[in-house]
Amino acid sequence: MITLRNIVKEYDGKQDSGRAVDGLNLEINKGEFVALLGPSGCGKTTTLMMLAGLLKPTSGEILFNGKLVNHVEPKDRNIGMVFQSYALYPHLSVRDNIAFPLRERKIPKQEAYERAKETSKILQIDHLLDRKPSQLSGGQQQRVAMARALSKNPEILLLDEPMSNLDARLKLDVRDEIRKIQRNLGVTTIIVTHDQEEALAISDRVAILNGGQIQQYAPPHELFNHPVNLFVASFLGNPPMNLVQGELREMNGNQVVVTEGFEYLLPADRRLDKAHMGKSVKFGIRPHDIAICSPTDHQRIKMKVDLVEHLGSGKLVKVIDPLGKLDTMIRLLTGNEAEIESGDEVYIKFKENKFHLFDMNDNGRNL
Numbered sequence: 001m002i003t004l005r006n007i008v009k010e011y012d013g014k015q016d017s018g019r020a021v022d023g024l025n026l027e028i029n030k031g032e033f034v035a036l037l038g039p040s041g042c043g044k045t046t047t048l049m050m051l052a053g054l055l056k057p058t059s060g061e062i063l064f065n066g067k068l069v070n071h072v073e074p075k076d077r078n079i080g081m082v083f084q085s086y087a088l089y090p091h092l093s094v095r096d097n098i099a100f101p102l103r104e105r106k107i108p109k110q111e112a113y114e115r116a117k118e119t120s121k122i123l124q125i126d127h128l129l130d131r132k133p134s135q136l137s138g139g140q141q142q143r144v145a146m147a148r149a150l151s152k153n154p155e156i157l158l159l160d161e162p163m164s165n166l167d168a169r170l171k172l173d174v175r176d177e178i179r180k181i182q183r184n185l186g187v188t189t190i191i192v193t194h195d196q197e198e199a200l201a202i203s204d205r206v207a208i209l210n211g212g213q214i215q216q217y218a219p220p221h222e223l224f225n226h227p228v229n230l231f232v233a234s235f236l237g238n239p240p241m242n243l244v245q246g247e248l249r250e251m252n253g254n255q256v257v258v259t260e261g262f263e264y265l266l267p268a269d270r271r272l273d274k275a276h277m278g279k280s281v282k283f284g285i286r287p288h289d290i291a292i293c294s295p296t297d298h299q300r301i302k303m304k305v306d307l308v309e310h311l312g313s314g315k316l317v318k319v320i321d322p323l324g325k326l327d328t329m330i331r332l333l334t335g336n337e338a339e340i341e342s343g344d345e346v347y348i349k350f351k352e353n354k355f356h357l358f359d360m361n362d363n364g365r366n367l
């Protein structure tokens with residue numbers, strides 16, 4: 001339904017290397033919920049603004065339903081938008097705020113009010129229609145903003161950090177609600193956020209951006225389990241993926257990752273092309289894919305507990321190499337039942353086939 005083809009955006013004064021958006025390609029299906037996620041300045045908002053028609057791309061094509069819309073005015077694009085600051089009109093009632101986009105389209109007052117009422121029912125704010133925005137809680141204001149964006153039955157809903165002003169608890173409720181409404185209405189939705197948990201929880205697919213380029217565009221579980229490169233792998237996940245510098249070597253017919261602190265034998269089903277031997281890699285493994293094991297386990301590594309943090313749901317254990325050869329600290333997650341204290345010597349092992357190898361000679365590509 002939405003196609004972005006080779007989109008480039010240069011702001012005045014920003015030269016080639018400083019493109020805000022740099023050759024972006026994206027396809028979004030009808031009814032899909034897509035998040036644009038990435039660090040500050042990666043081009044998320046710029047992309048959303050171009051979809052809204054509030055900014056023009058320097059080059060490239062934006063298509064809605066196969067039709068070029070580069071030069072279509074925002075008001076003619078059939079989109080609804082919700083911004084971070086809901087920007088409700090303070091002097092208007094909730095009813096008039098929701099009806100505003102309809103009145104702008106010259107829809108008679110009575111009909112606009114009726115449609116505002118219908119939309120307000122979907123969002124469960126129909127009892128608030130006579131109030132002014134100042135008489136509402138943050139969550140209620142957020143819903144009014146959603147109702148206003150949805151009142152004209154847009155084909156596309158654009159959300160720019162719509163939950164960043166809500167407290168943590170309310171955020172979860174509103175997040176579920178936005179998803180439910182979106183599913184019921186089937187409106188194609190794009191959300192910009194820097195909150196990875198939010199993006200992964202709410203979206204069908206997530207586009208990870210960096211430096212104005214898409215690094216990976218995939219469903220949340222795929223991004224998490226099969227990151228295409230080091231950037232995606234280290235950007236996603238909290239606590240973050242452990243990354244240890246190493247080298248790939250062939251030893252006695254086995255393929256091994258050799259690091260300063262340990263050697264890890266690659267399992268037979270993960271054998272790599274011979275051409276990769278000798279390469280510098282980052283060995284990556286997520287904290288929940290490391291277990292504390294017995295002193296007799298296969299491929300165990302002896303470590304010393306540096307710090308134990310209680311997370312409520314479990315413990316975050318930071319271990320270091322007791323011999324001091326490996327200068328990287330390793331984080332792992334255990335259940336609350338694990339009796340473990342700083343100073344303990346422990347053995348750890350990596351869960352079967354959960355590791356990643358990032359080629360440091362090829363922009364951190366996942367091998």
Ligand code: ATP
Binds near residue numbers: 038045046
């Ligand atoms: P954030 O999460 O901080 O909002 P973002 O991913 O939304 O960041 P953009 O706002 O799209 O990023 O900005 C992308 C790049 O373009 C940044 O380097 C930013 O400094 C630059 N930029 C944004 N707006 C302008 C502007 N009006 N003029 C010049 N440069 C701009």
